Amino acid sequence: MNVCLGLDIGSHYIKVIEGYAKKGKFFIKTAGIIRNPLPHAHINLNENSQKQFSGFLKEFLKKIDIRKKETVCGISGDGLIIHYFDIPDIPPEEIKSVVELEVLQVIPGGVEKIEYDYTVLPSTSGKHTVMLVGLSKPKCDFFVNTLLMSGLRPVIMDVGGLALVNCYKTLSNNSYGNVAIIDVGAGHTVLAIVEKNGFVFVRDIDFGGDNINVEISKLKKISVSEAEQFKKNPDFQQDVEKILQSASADVLQEILTSIRYFETRTQKKIEKFLLTGGSSLLPGFIKIVEENLGISGNIWKPMEGLYQYCKTDQSRCLEVCFSQALGLVARKLI
Numbered sequence: 001m002n003v004c005l006g007l008d009i010g011s012h013y014i015k016v017i018e019g020y021a022k023k024g025k026f027f028i029k030t031a032g033i034i035r036n037p038l039p040h041a042h043i044n045l046n047e048n049s050q051k052q053f054s055g056f057l058k059e060f061l062k063k064i065d066i067r068k069k070e071t072v073c074g075i076s077g078d079g080l081i082i083h084y085f086d087i088p089d090i091p092p093e094e095i096k097s098v099v100e101l102e103v104l105q106v107i108p109g110g111v112e113k114i115e116y117d118y119t120v121l122p123s124t125s126g127k128h129t130v131m132l133v134g135l136s137k138p139k140c141d142f143f144v145n146t147l148l149m150s151g152l153r154p155v156i157m158d159v160g161g162l163a164l165v166n167c168y169k170t171l172s173n174n175s176y177g178n179v180a181i182i183d184v185g186a187g188h189t190v191l192a193i194v195e196k197n198g199f200v201f202v203r204d205i206d207f208g209g210d211n212i213n214v215e216i217s218k219l220k221k222i223s224v225s226e227a228e229q230f231k232k233n234p235d236f237q238q239d240v241e242k243i244l245q246s247a248s249a250d251v252l253q254e255i256l257t258s259i260r261y262f263e264t265r266t267q268k269k270i271e272k273f274l275l276t277g278g279s280s281l282l283p284g285f286i287k288i289v290e291e292n293l294g295i296s297g298n299i300w301k302p303m304e305g306l307y308q309y310c311k312t313d314q315s316r317c318l319e320v321c322f323s324q325a326l327g328l329v330a331r332k333l334i
Helices: 047-063 094-107 137-148 160-171 209-220 224-232 236-245 250-264 287-294 323-333
Strands: 004-011 013-022 026-037 070-075 081-087 114-120 130-137 153-159 179-184 190-194 200-207 272-276 297-299
Touching: 004 323, 013 047, 013 323, 026 047, 047 137, 070 137, 070 160, 070 323, 081 094, 081 114, 081 200, 094 114, 114 137, 130 137, 137 153, 153 160, 153 323, 160 179, 160 200, 160 224, 160 272, 160 323, 179 250, 179 323, 190 250, 200 250, 200 272, 209 224, 209 236, 224 236, 236 250, 236 287, 250 287, 272 287, 287 297
Parallel strands: 004 070, 070 153, 179 272, 272 297
Antiparallel strands: 004 013, 013 026, 081 130, 114 130, 179 190, 190 200
């Protein structure tokens, strides 16, 4: 039985899934979610916080009896480079040189400064679009060392947006066709737009539940920690919805701009959006997104029906917080 571990380290929660493939199908063996006591410690280049974080992660994995060491980890947010550019129809053996030249133009120091990968996306025109993703070598090495110190063996580092795409393609069977997946976490939003013939567009946007907390704190004159509880209190749903409508206007405009780019590039319309992540459960949020994007949507719960495998005291997060982690582990197995 081929078993792999998917690890998604968010600014509020750490999510892990131990999964395996059998006869072409994907199964979950164990899953867990826990509050992250040291946000960004896995990439902040601070050795003291790195040591504390790796010890915490090691103990958590032991507590929920995860034994697999081979790990697919995800990276998103600060420091992640996602860059799209067009190239002419050239022989495959020449593409790498063109990519390296592009990296030199957009990143000081060029390929010597980053760990990167790229893919050529399908196109119906004479040109092709390259999607380039990268992370600075110091941050990449620091992340890998953090996992090694935790007793894990990292084998793949993936991008959060592409993990969403993989989760969708593996577990949803492209049931919605051309779709925008919006994963709203605590610190940032990950957007993945999927075209059923293979073109994908991913980006990270600096907006999440923490922004709502700050806005609530200012308007209600309470602390940020009190704002987090205010946000979850059903007695204040109407207040939270009004604040959310105002605070999310900019991020929804950025998502709409991304959708328009995708539609112009592919000449295809987005048929649906899927809203996921911990902040997707905020009152009235899906309605606000529908009104701003002019597209119908659903709350996406890829962990639905799999709760019995999840070891956590954070039950509210079970349905919507594992989308990237599922995509990470499925990437290695399927």
